[in-house]
Amino acid sequence: MNKQRKRKCPQCMISAFFIKNDAGDRRLVYVLEDGSIIAKYAEESLDGFDLSEVFCLGCSWHGSEKRLKR
Numbered sequence: 001m002n003k004q005r006k007r008k009c010p011q012c013m014i015s016a017f018f019i020k021n022d023a024g025d026r027r028l029v030y031v032l033e034d035g036s037i038i039a040k041y042a043e044e045s046l047d048g049f050d051l052s053e054v055f056c057l058g059c060s061w062h063g064s065e066k067r068l069k070r
């Protein structure tokens with residue numbers, strides 16, 4: 001299991017996000033301290049998904065993972 005802390009939403013401070021692909025599919029992800037985006041469910045591939053914009057599950061915030069709280 002990865003021991004890195006997860007980054008949080010700057011608005012509601014939860015650490016659960018999703019990303020999308022061109023087809024509108026969603027993948028649940030976490031963003032680690034070093035900025036890496038990992039699938040919540042390890043068996044799910046993030047291939048083809050847009051890593052440049054993450055969407056918060058708890059509020060309307062979305063944007064670059066660089067803007068998340070450490």
Ligand SMILES: [Zn+2]
Pocket residue numbers: 009010011012013014056057058059060061
């Ligand atoms: Zn939020």
